[in-house]
Amino acid sequence: MDLNYTSEDLAFRDQVRSYLADNLPEDLKHKVLNHKRLSKDDFVRWHKTLAKQGWVATGWPKEYGGTGWTATQRHIFEEECARAGTPGIMPFGVAMVAPVIMAFGNQAQKDYYLPRILNCDDWWCQGYSEPGSGSDLASLKTRAEREGDYYIVNGQKTWTTLAQHADMIFCLVRTDTGARKQEGISFLLIDMKTPGITVRPIIMLDEEHEVNEVFFDNVKVPVQNLIGEENKGWTYAKYLLGHERTNIxxxxxxxxxxxxxxxxxxxxxxxxxxxxxxxxxxxxxxxxxxxxxxxxxxxxxxxxxxxxxxxxxxxxxxxxxxxxxxxxxxxxxxxxxxxxxxxxxxxxxxxxxxxxxxxxxxxxxxxxxxxxxxxxxxxxxxxxxxxxxxxxxxxx
Missing domain, CATH: 1.20.140.10 (Butyryl-CoA Dehydrogenase, subunit A, domain 3)
Known part of the structure; x- marks a missing residue:
C-alpha cells in the first residue's frame, strides 16, 4: 500500500479544508476544541450541513447516496474534520444500522430508511446490551413473540447511548427460546414513540446524561420492521459490530x-x-x-x-x-x-x-x-x- 498522498489526494485535502473553513459554525468549533458538551441540535445541525454537501455517508456506495470516495479520501476527510473541530456524525444511523439495511434489508426498507438516515430525519440508538448481557451479548433475554402481523416485545436494554433523543432503535430480540442462544435472535427496527417504551436516564461519573435504560412493555412492532430472516439476527449483529469497532x-x-x-x-x-x-x-x-x-x-x-x-x-x-x-x-x-x-x-x-x-x-x-x-x-x-x-x- 502506498502511504504517500498523491497530487489528487492533496487537492482533495485542500478542497475539504476550504469547505470546513467556510461552513463549520464557530460556536460548534469552539465547543469541540474546548471539550464542551454538545446538544442534540449541535449534532443535527452539522449533520444537515454536511448532507447538503453530500458528504455525510463517506463509506456508503454512490447508489445509496454515498460519496464514492476512496479509502484514502475517507481517511483524509475524517482527519480534516477532527483537526478543524467538527462534531462527529452520530454513528448509529450512518455507520451502524445503515450498512445492515443495505446488506440484509429488503428494497422497501432501503427506500424508506436510507434517505431518512442521510438527511438526519431520524435519530437512531442501539438496543444491544442488557443487564447481565453485555460482553456475552448472545445471552440477551428481551423477547419478541409473533402475533399475526406484529411482534410483541418485552424486556430491557441498558447503556443505550442518547436514547432520550432517539426516534428509532435497532434492537436485538429473542424470537426462539429453544434454539442455541446465537441462533434464536432477530434484528428489529422499533419506533421509539411506540406505546410501551420507557426511557430512564443513567447519569455517569462525568455527571452527564449520555446513556439510558430502555424498557419494553408489550410493545407492538410490525413484522415488516424485521431485518432479513427471523432468528438470523446474530449474523447481522456481528456485521454491524465490525463497522462500529472500525469507527471507534x-x-x-x-x-x-x-x-x-x-x-x-x-x-x-x-x-x-x-x-x-x-x-x-x-x-x-x-x-x-x-x-x-x-x-x-x-x-x-x-x-x-x-x-x-x-x-x-x-x-x-x-x-x-x-x-x-x-x-x-x-x-x-x-x-x-x-x-x-x-x-x-x-x-x-x-x-x-x-x-x-x-x-x-x-x-x-x-x-x-x-x-x-x-x-x-x-x-x-x-x-x-x-x-x-x-x-x-x-x-x-
Whole structure:
C-alpha cells in the first residue's frame, strides 16, 4: 500500500479544508476544541450541513447516496474534520444500522430508511446490551413473540447511548427460546414513540446524561420492521459490530487531542520548567505518539481492503484505539494536576464563557477522563476483542 498522498489526494485535502473553513459554525468549533458538551441540535445541525454537501455517508456506495470516495479520501476527510473541530456524525444511523439495511434489508426498507438516515430525519440508538448481557451479548433475554402481523416485545436494554433523543432503535430480540442462544435472535427496527417504551436516564461519573435504560412493555412492532430472516439476527449483529469497532479507532480525533496534550504540557510547568521538558513525561508522550502513528497505518491498511465487510481485524483497531484514547486523557490530567479535578458544569454546558478556576483547558478534563473510561467496554469489551483475535486471526 502506498502511504504517500498523491497530487489528487492533496487537492482533495485542500478542497475539504476550504469547505470546513467556510461552513463549520464557530460556536460548534469552539465547543469541540474546548471539550464542551454538545446538544442534540449541535449534532443535527452539522449533520444537515454536511448532507447538503453530500458528504455525510463517506463509506456508503454512490447508489445509496454515498460519496464514492476512496479509502484514502475517507481517511483524509475524517482527519480534516477532527483537526478543524467538527462534531462527529452520530454513528448509529450512518455507520451502524445503515450498512445492515443495505446488506440484509429488503428494497422497501432501503427506500424508506436510507434517505431518512442521510438527511438526519431520524435519530437512531442501539438496543444491544442488557443487564447481565453485555460482553456475552448472545445471552440477551428481551423477547419478541409473533402475533399475526406484529411482534410483541418485552424486556430491557441498558447503556443505550442518547436514547432520550432517539426516534428509532435497532434492537436485538429473542424470537426462539429453544434454539442455541446465537441462533434464536432477530434484528428489529422499533419506533421509539411506540406505546410501551420507557426511557430512564443513567447519569455517569462525568455527571452527564449520555446513556439510558430502555424498557419494553408489550410493545407492538410490525413484522415488516424485521431485518432479513427471523432468528438470523446474530449474523447481522456481528456485521454491524465490525463497522462500529472500525469507527471507534478515531485516529483523527486522537491526533487532534495529542496536539492539545502537547500544548498544555508546554504551558504547565514543573520545577519552573515546561512539563514537556521533563524527560520522563516527554517519553510518555513520545511513546503514545509512536503507537498512534502505528494505529493510523493499520487503519489505512484495513480500510484500503474496502470489502465493505470489516473482519476480525476491526478488533485490533478497537483495542488499540481505545487504549490510546484513554492514555491521552490520563496524560492530560497528569499534565494539569489538581486544576483538572473540579467539575464546572455551567462551563461544560456553555452557560459560562470561562471556567470558575480561570483555567479553561483544565475545567473539562476530569469529566473527559471519566467519560473515556467506557471506551474499552462499549462495542464489545477489549477482553472480548482479544478472544476474537485469538480465535479468528491466530486460530488458537
Amino acid at each position: 479507532a478515531a485516529v483523527g480525533r486522537a491526533k487532534r487531542e495529542l496536539q492539545f496534550l502537547k500544548r498544555v504540557a508546554t504551558e504547565h510547568h514543573k520545577n519552573g520548567k515546561p512539563l514537556l521538558d521533563d524527560p520522563v513525561y516527554a517519553s510518555k508522550i513520545a511513546s503514545l505518539e509512536v503507537e498512534l502513528m502505528a494505529l493510523e497505518i493499520t487503519v489505512l491498511r484495513v480500510i484500503s481492503q474496502d470489502s465493505g465487510r470489516p473482519g476480525p481485524e476491526a478488533s485490533l483497531l478497537k483495542i488499540k484505539g481505545t487504549e490510546i484514547q484513554q492514555r491521552l486523557t490520563e496524560l492530560m490530567v497528569e499534565a494539569i494536576g489538581p486544576y483538572s479535578q473540579p467539575f464546572d458544569h455551567d462551563y461544560l454546558e456553555g452557560k459560562e464563557e470561562h471556567s470558575i478556576a480561570n483555567d479553561d483547558d483544565a475545567a473539562p478534563l476530569a469529566a473527559y477522563y471519566f467519560n473515556f473510561r467506557k471506551t474499552s467496554i462499549y462495542g464489545g469489551s477489549n477482553e472480548i476483542q482479544k478472544n476474537i483475535i485469538t480465535q479468528m486471526i491466530l486460530g488458537l
